[in-house]
Amino acid sequence: xHxHxHxHSNAWAHxxxxxxxxxxxxxxxxxxxxxxxxxxxxxGLIPQLVQKIKSTxxxxxxxxxxxxxxxxxxTPDVKEAIVDSKAxxxxxxxxxxxxxxxxxxxxxxxxxxxxxxxEIKVALFEGGVGDTLLNLLKNDSDTEIRKQAMVGIVNMxxxxxxxxxxLVSNGAVEAINELSRSTxxxxxxxxxxxxxxxxxx
Numbered sequence: 001x002h003x004h005x006h007x008h009s010n011a012w013a014h015x016x017x018x019x020x021x022x023x024x025x026x027x028x029x030x031x032x033x034x035x036x037x038x039x040x041x042x043x044g045l046i047p048q049l050v051q052k053i054k055s056t057x058x059x060x061x062x063x064x065x066x067x068x069x070x071x072x073x074x075t076p077d078v079k080e081a082i083v084d085s086k087a088x089x090x091x092x093x094x095x096x097x098x099x100x101x102x103x104x105x106x107x108x109x110x111x112x113x114x115x116x117x118x119e120i121k122v123a124l125f126e127g128g129v130g131d132t133l134l135n136l137l138k139n140d141s142d143t144e145i146r147k148q149a150m151v152g153i154v155n156m157x158x159x160x161x162x163x164x165x166x167l168v169s170n171g172a173v174e175a176i177n178e179l180s181r182s183t184x185x186x187x188x189x190x191x192x193x194x195x196x197x198x199x200x201x
Contacts, residue, residue, distance in 0.1 A: 024063035031070035065105035114155035
């Protein structure tokens with residue numbers, strides 16, 4: 001009976017995680033279309049996605065981050081909802097995750113979150129996100145993660161003097177130049193040049 005109950009429990013757990021993954025994937029697909037992003041917000045799905053960042057299932061975590069990354073694009077109300085849902089700590093943990101897919105989605109999410117709204121930039125910087133992005137830019141082995149970290153840093157520093165002074169003094173420009181030297185991808189090299197100029201002008 002114990003074995004039967006244990007097997008039954010595992011089956012339910014597997015089904016639950018499949019449902020979680022499917023729901024995140026559906027929201028993610030919806031958010032690729034700009035007209036759906038406010039609908040996702042109005043349905044109250046942003047706090048649910050933030051909760052899913054805390055999932056122990058790496059696929060659910062990555063899909064939730066991907067959905068938030070898409071939902072944020074050019075949608076300030078969604079960005080506010082993400083911050084209001086206390087996403088700072090879960091995003092920080094995701095940026096330090098062992099799985100590179102999770103880290104990439106988190107870095108992209110933060111890069112988008114760091115655009116336009118000064119109060120969000122300040123909140124992210126004061127929460128230590130800037131230093132975490134700089135560590136990824138300097139030390140991660142994945143070029144795409146380093147690129148997203150760089151974009152996040154540049155976005156965070158724009159119009160935020162404290163973040164700019166701190167990150168530049170801690171080697172952001174040198175790390176960007178190192179990324180440029182380490183790749184043959186012309187689009188990344190051009191992005192590095194733009195980023196370096198943005199931090200030193």
